[in-house]
Amino acid sequence: xxxxxxxxxxxxxxxxxxxxxxxxxxxxxxxxxxxxxxxxxxxxxxxxxxxxxxxxxxxxxxxxxxxxxxxxxxxxxxxxxxxxxxxxxxxxxxxxxxxxxxxxxxxxxxxxxxxxxxxxxxxxxxxxxxxxxxxxxxxxxxxxxx
Amino acid sequence: xxxxxxxxxxxxxxxxxxxxxxxxxxxxxxxxxxxxxxxxxxxxxxxxxxxxxxxxxxxxxxxxxxxxxxxxxxxxxxxxxxxxxxxxxxxxxxxxxxxxxxxxxxxxxxxxxxxxxxxxxxxxxxxxxxxxxxxxxxxxxxxxxx
DNA sequence: CTGGATGCAAACTCTTTGCATGCAT
DNA sequence: ATGCATGCAAAGAGTTTGCATCCAG
Numbered sequence: 001x002x003x004x005x006x007x008x009x010x011x012x013x014x015x016x017x018x019x020x021x022x023x024x025x026x027x028x029x030x031x032x033x034x035x036x037x038x039x040x041x042x043x044x045x046x047x048x049x050x051x052x053x054x055x056x057x058x059x060x061x062x063x064x065x066x067x068x069x070x071x072x073x074x075x076x077x078x079x080x081x082x083x084x085x086x087x088x089x090x091x092x093x094x095x096x097x098x099x100x101x102x103x104x105x106x107x108x109x110x111x112x113x114x115x116x117x118x119x120x121x122x123x124x125x126x127x128x129x130x131x132x133x134x135x136x137x138x139x140x141x142x143x144x145x146x
Numbered sequence: 147x148x149x150x151x152x153x154x155x156x157x158x159x160x161x162x163x164x165x166x167x168x169x170x171x172x173x174x175x176x177x178x179x180x181x182x183x184x185x186x187x188x189x190x191x192x193x194x195x196x197x198x199x200x201x202x203x204x205x206x207x208x209x210x211x212x213x214x215x216x217x218x219x220x221x222x223x224x225x226x227x228x229x230x231x232x233x234x235x236x237x238x239x240x241x242x243x244x245x246x247x248x249x250x251x252x253x254x255x256x257x258x259x260x261x262x263x264x265x266x267x268x269x270x271x272x273x274x275x276x277x278x279x280x281x282x283x284x285x286x287x288x289x290x291x292x
Numbered sequence: 293c294t295g296g297a298t299g300c301a302a303a304c305t306c307t308t309t310g311c312a313t314g315c316a317t
Numbered sequence: 318a319t320g321c322a323t324g325c326a327a328a329g330a331g332t333t334t335g336c337a338t339c340c341a342g
Contacts, residue, residue: 108264118254123284
């Protein structure tokens with residue numbers, strides 16, 4: 001896609017939310033849409049150096065956060081800052097609260113056979129399939145209602 | 147479950163793999179099976195202080211790693227050390243290579259309606275459902291074959 | 293002009309590593 | 318007796334915060 005079109009798109013979204021349009025945001029946005037689909041903050045920083053020699057990691061993080069809020073990118077789901085271990089070892093799935101960071105079990109049967117098969121068709125040796133539902137847990141929903 | 151039974155179970159598994167049985171391993175194992183199902187390393191450390199005043203965080207991490215290898219616990223899936231961002235924002239899912247850490251897209255339609263519904267029945271406000279397949283990617287599988 | 297965005301440095305959290313001691317085998 | 322497991326300290330990676338400067342509006 002043309003850089004001008006991408007810039008116009010982002011400009012529209014930013015203005016719509018009363019956010020400023022800066023060269024860093026435009027260039028990082030272009031790189032995100034042009035480069036490899038999956039990137040870390042460091043990788044994006046590296047790719048931006050040619051066009052933004054002085055860009056800093058905090059700016060990249062701030063911009064990625066903003067883009068996620070704007071719906072321009074997504075964070076590939078993780079468990080949050082600290083690793084969580086689970087003493088249940090059977091195949092089951094998780095609920096993760098975006099408010100309090102808590103983790104709970106999802107009590108539901110999910111048919112994952114098709115998923116593992118699809119992965120195998122792509123040449124991937126599937127060993128495990130995990131489903132994570134992100135949202136707001138009952139306790140946090142109650143708190144915000146009051 | 148009785149602590150003696152738990153200890154016997156772990157002892158059997160450890161001996162089966164030629165691993166040593168230590169008090170730290172026994173106690174941490176008991177706590178994992180008794181305490182809250184989802185824990186971080188720090189939380190487990192805190193809970194073990196009463197019985198193991200001098201236990202250290204590196205030991206907790208080493209023990210958790212070992213237990214995961216033994217299949218005694220599972221790590222709740224994350225994206226690995228560095229956060230990964232994705233420039234695709236439609237609902238789609240991921241393949242994660244346990245060998246190289248790479249992330250790819252899963253090209254498959256998954257029916258997630260039932261899952262979100264089940265979460266809602268538990269009082270959870272579901273905003274997003276992610277499916278992650280862990281395994282070995284084609285490139286790494288090829289390398290290990292040679 | 294004015295306040296939000298940036299760059300720099302430093303702090304912070306989580307996790308891993310190095311090495312001497314101790315204990316399970 | 319042997320060597321793996323432990324504890325301590327320190328290093329390391331990734332991310333966030335504080336603050337002065339700068340620039341988009």
